Amino acid sequence: MATVGNNLLGDKDFVESLIPQQFPFVMVDKLYSYSETELVSGFTIQEEAIFFENKSFVESGIIEHMAQSVALHTGYQFYLRKEQAPTGYIGSIKSIEIIALPKVQDKIRTTVSILQEFAGITLVDVVTTLNDVEIAKGQMKTVLAK
Template identity: 55%
Template sequence: MIQQQLPITNISHLIPQKTPFVMVDTLLDFSPSHVVSTFKILKTNLFLKNNTLLESGLIENMAQTVALHTGYDFFLKDEVAPTGYIGSIKKVDILKLPALNDIITTKVDILHEFNGVTLVAVKVYNANEEEIASGEMKTVIANQ
């Protein structure tokens, strides 16, 4: 099994998204049932409007954190990570939108995984550890 010291700031090999669509930049914590990422909102972000990250950017950050979990899990096994998709979003509550240069922390708990479908609960926090968004979604691994 491959080991890599956390945090990992070069995560480009762990997720399928490429610049300018990357919405995570650091892997902080990982276990088989949990993952934590951070993301600094830069001026070049596609989901930035009036110096505020749009709701769609927060949802994409949530989904990419799930992809980061899958990617790192496969990396540890020295296997190529499959491509995944958002299968469904059960609910999302957005309490506050982050601003330019904010660093958000996204925590994902894997609730259930079966046959390539993963149900997760996600919470997003600002730098003050205030919850700014939460949701549940299903992700689906594409057939290889």
């Protein structure tokens, strides 16, 4: 896995260049590590976030953060090949369990584990933590636009 100690592979500006979403709909701002089969991303919860309500980052925000983490894996793959990354979509969500909702300035971290990748369809396990405690997990499929 590519990383240098606790240093980031990518900061907010670089990360945003790898995904199709634009402000204010960006739900990832850090790239901690990358390999062909795994990525670790991060997001600092801001009060201005679209999915921030009642002092918490809501469930749909966590799911979008997970999906954008998958998109970040794809975007970084294409970046390494010096190619333009295609847009992708959530194809299906098999299961998502949300245990806790982060608050303003909380820093969540998500690990994307690629289970299967074929013909533009990617099946992943995703786990989101806050202070090394699991707050959400699930499995989803993403599909690249043709």
